[in-house]
Amino acid sequence: MEVVTYSLRNGQFNSNQYYEDAAAFTEEVLKEAKVLLPIVGRFRAYVEQTGIEAVRSAEEYAFELLMLGTLWRIYADDAHDISSGWTGIMAYLSRLRQRNQTLKPVADGVRGILATIFLAPTDREWSPKASLKHLDQLLRWMEATGDHVQEVKRLHNWREYWETVPARQVSEDIQAAVAFAGRFEESSLKALGKYTPNVEQFLQEKQREHRWKEDVVFSARRRVEYHLNMVGAEIMNRSFRADFLQTKHKAVILPACMRYYSKPKCQAHSNGLSCECTGCEPKCRVNMLMKLGQKHGFSVHLVPHESSVFSGDAGKTLIGEGVGIVGIACVSNLVSGGWKAKGLGMPPQCVLLDHCGCRKHWHEQGIPTDINFNRLMQIMGVKSTETIEQAGKVPAAVPT
Ligand code: SF4
Incomplete structure (x- = not known):
């Protein structure tokens, strides 16, 4: 890769x-x-x-x-x-x-x-x-x-x-x-x-x-x-952990660069604040995470940009108040995103993208990005070893 x-x-x-x-x-x-x-x-x-x-x-x-x-x-x-x-x-x-x-x-x-x-x-x-x-x-x-x-x-x-x-x-x-x-x-x-x-x-x-x-x-x-951001992400996860665990509902915010296909091939429908994945591609990480969310009771939101969630009341409208947020972003964006979520009353945790690859900043054609599913499940407090083992076997996303 x-x-x-x-x-x-x-x-x-x-x-x-x-x-x-x-x-x-x-x-x-x-x-x-x-x-x-x-x-x-x-x-x-x-x-x-x-x-x-x-x-x-x-x-x-x-x-x-x-x-x-x-x-x-x-x-x-x-x-x-x-x-x-x-x-x-x-x-x-x-x-x-x-x-x-x-x-x-x-x-x-x-x-x-x-x-x-x-x-x-x-x-x-x-x-x-x-x-x-x-x-x-x-x-x-x-x-x-x-x-x-x-x-x-x-x-x-x-x-x-x-x-x-x-x-x-x-x-x-x-x-x-x-x-x-x-x-x-x-x-x-x-x-x-x-x-x-x-x-x-x-x-x-x-x-x-x-x-x-x-x-x-x-x-x-x-x-x-x-x-610095790698260490900051670790420190923030520790600092906000207790508040996050106390929230009744949890939501994962995914960046658009995780999609297997970019637009127009990606069939997700935009509703203004976020995009609704239609599950067009089984290998797509967004699709997989949607299914994991349904199974383990957390919502998953694919957002075109973090401002869709963290500007004004957008986050409350899209996700709801007092929800624990797991922000997924590239290393350079994580710490500030966590502070923003905290400021909006949404206790955050974060998972880093395993690599960066969006077309906007990093790559001409774009490389589909990915995360460590084990890490996400640990953060969500999902204890099922079956899920973690399955997640660990998910093959790497293939650039399109
Ligand atoms: S599975 Fe969902 S997010 Fe992935 S390419 Fe298809 S519609 Fe887009």
Whole structure:
């Protein structure tokens, strides 16, 4: 199978080993993250005192610092160069495309041009000084990309906290996050690098085809960002597990790239928010998951884009309130999708696509994507070994 950027199978029949490796590495990261606990403790105390958000787990806050450190190392130099006027215009266009489907193509066209000129990352051996001013620049840059809405929301609360402490403390805290992220980059390459073998090659050979397109920044994600999201997915699954298990109804959200055939050969009927699979192809993963859902009592929704579920009241209309969500997405989209679902009162869990392959971002013809059925069944709490064994024997999807 062609690997575009990452593959959780690493040449194996399934991705079971990946999930073991990701869990073990996450343990290691959380152990190492103890150096960040004093910062996390001060921030938690601030959150408790001010009530700016519901207090979350120390692991989640440590992950946010790791995320900040990683994004700082990659993008703080790019953010330093751009004026707040341009980032403001791009952030506005990004909100416009979310709200207005009619204007989306126009907004995306303009965003593609502006993002290529102003936001496309460059790799310099330089980072701005750790300060509130440069954090603001980074947050504006992230907002302008439109790819980091949830991340910005969380880092804004950290920014609010850092405004209340001396500048020296802010600098020390951010430096600690950046140093931790540097160590993470090295260790993640050893632990998870075998699952992201083609990211560098994609960046060198294919990414230039995304110039002037709306996804010029999204498609340029660095290898360490894949590893960051892999660990983030593990941490989020642990943090939200108890709430998810308490929900009465559970729903799986599938991306359109899992279909065996793309349109018009795929016979699914669109009802605006989602697509109803007609079961035209027995080998289609969507069809198989629909059947598993009927058997084990969870609903399955094929959605053209995550915004169909996570914008306004769409999720409540399509799925219902207080439903536990299992989001299935490629590595780069998972963590923000989980935060969005949580924000809408739908306790999330996530399963990674074993590889990416959608036509929009990754492959000219599109490669049907796939997941680890065992992993999904474990997350659903399905104990039937029969189902898990059967699922484990499902052959790999064949590209069309
Ligand atoms: S089985 Fe369903 S999702 Fe798959 S190609 Fe057919 S209609 Fe589309």
